[in-house]
Amino acid sequence: MAGQSDPHLTLFSAEEIEFVAEDEMVEIVPNMRMDSLNLICGDYGPFYPQIATEVPLWLAIALKKRGKCAIRPPEWMSVEKLTQTLEAERESQGSFQILPFHYVEMSKLLFDHARDDVPDMYLVRSLIEDIRDVRFHKVETSLESIDTRTSAVKIKDLSAMEVNIVRPFVGRALQAIYKHGNPELVPDQERMTNVQSQGHDHGQRRPLRRR
Amino acid sequence: MASSLGGASVSQTDDFETFTPTTDVEPLKRAWRNEKAAPEILPFEASLVGRIKEQIQLMEDTIEEYSRSGIDPLIVSLYQMDLDRTQFLLRSYIRIRLQKIEKYMLYILKSDELFRRLSEEEITFTDRCSHDMKKHFDESVLSKLPNNYQDILRQSIISEEDDMVPEPPLDTFVVCKSKEYLEHIQLEDEEERASSRVEEPFEMEANVLHIIRYKPIKSLVESGRIDLL
Incomplete structure (x- = not known):
């Protein structure tokens, strides 16, 4: 009610998506000995110096901040892999390359907290930005195919952040298309606009203006 | 339910x-x-x-x-x-x-x-x-x-x-994903289908994101076969 934003426009905040991304698994190389951790979200460890082990990203970052481990960037984050991905992304117009669902957030978290563990960080970062741009351009072009007959949109291999960006627009567009294609819903709206519109405004324009 | x-x-x-x-x-x-x-x-x-x-x-x-x-x-x-x-x-x-x-x-x-x-x-x-x-x-x-x-x-x-x-707006479009291949999802309500164009039954591949109206998949969300995100 009052004071609450429409939950469907900002369904997940950037922080919430980052929170979810922090549960992705990464490999770390500890530099100390520590017993297993029996956490609510799972059991990890035991940890031995120089023996690699898998932990959730938030745990890796917590250990990294205290200088207790090095994080091994995932394979897809190597310069070689990213260069391939970028090329393939540019070549295939119709489809998206397969990247982790949280590739944007994961790479950002690693840049922020483990920059010394990412070889060629500046190159890696700019490759990821390029990939983002190419993908986003593709998203925008594919959205042009939405027309009045569209009742659902299939989006293969889109990442969490990309979904979150297109959600408000696509959701509302489809909803508008659905409403206008549905005769039952129209009288209802006309009644509403009649009640509201005063003066010489055309009732039809009202719903658009309210946004 | x-x-x-x-x-x-x-x-x-x-x-x-x-x-x-x-x-x-x-x-x-x-x-x-x-x-x-x-x-x-x-x-x-x-x-x-x-x-x-x-x-x-x-x-x-x-x-x-x-x-x-x-x-x-x-x-x-x-x-x-x-x-x-x-x-x-x-x-x-x-x-x-x-x-x-x-x-x-x-x-x-x-x-x-x-x-x-x-x-x-x-x-x-x-x-x-x-x-x-x-x-x-x-x-x-x-x-x-x-x-x-x-x-x-x-x-x-x-x-x-x-x-x-x-009332909750069930016509809201949501982003969703199925765990398994689903077919014969009826996108339109009975009375709408009679009046409008012929719609093929909708199918959903596993793990592919879809943006779709909530109402037709409502029961699949409730039974846990489709996840929203």
Whole structure:
């Protein structure tokens, strides 16, 4: 009610998506000995110096901040892999390359907290930005195919952040298309606009203006 | 959810979970995402929330014990972080439900189906909240209006039905994903299909994202076959 934003426009905040991304698994190389951790979200460890082990990203970052481990960037984050991905992304117009669902957030978290563990960080970062741009351009072009007959949109291999960006627009567009294609819903709206519109405004324009 | 047991019922998705012996955090995260994305209130995950609450309690005790017995503060802080993350998820899940209740309480009170989805605490909240709201409206506005306009549910006495009850917008488009291949999803309601163009039954590949109207997939979300995100 009052004071609450429409939950469907900002369904997940950037922080919430980052929170979810922090549960992705990464490999770390500890530099100390520590017993297993029996956490609510799972059991990890035991940890031995120089023996690699898998932990959730938030745990890796917590250990990294205290200088207790090095994080091994995932394979897809190597310069070689990213260069391939970028090329393939540019070549295939119709489809998206397969990247982790949280590739944007994961790479950002690693840049922020483990920059010394990412070889060629500046190159890696700019490759990821390029990939983002190419993908986003593709998203925008594919959205042009939405027309009045569209009742659902299939989006293969889109990442969490990309979904979150297109959600408000696509959701509302489809909803508008659905409403206008549905005769039952129209009288209802006309009644509403009649009640509201005063003066010489055309009732039809009202719903658009309210946004 | 016709098979609900009444009261704070155990939802069907709970049976589903027992097959995958992982932690309870993943199911909670799924419930949280579904609840956030669905336009209407979903069945309360009673047993899941119960289990999570127990684990939170247990972890709180462990942390207290650890910090008293002088265990490495690093380890204590890692346990604390894990606890904080779980608590955040649980609180957020409960808050979204309360927000939906605040918004649609009059509708929920009218609908048996939705009312059965609430936990006991939520029922208490709904009752008190709607009581207070009615009282407030009565005292501040409704009692000062002419007799015909004093109802909280109807615009006036000549309204044939309750026309001032906000309803969850089931026509909202949601982003969703199926765990398995699904076919014969009927995108349009019966009466619409008769009037409009011929629509092929919709099919959904596993793990492919779709943006789709909530209503046609509503039952699949409730049975746990489709996840929202």
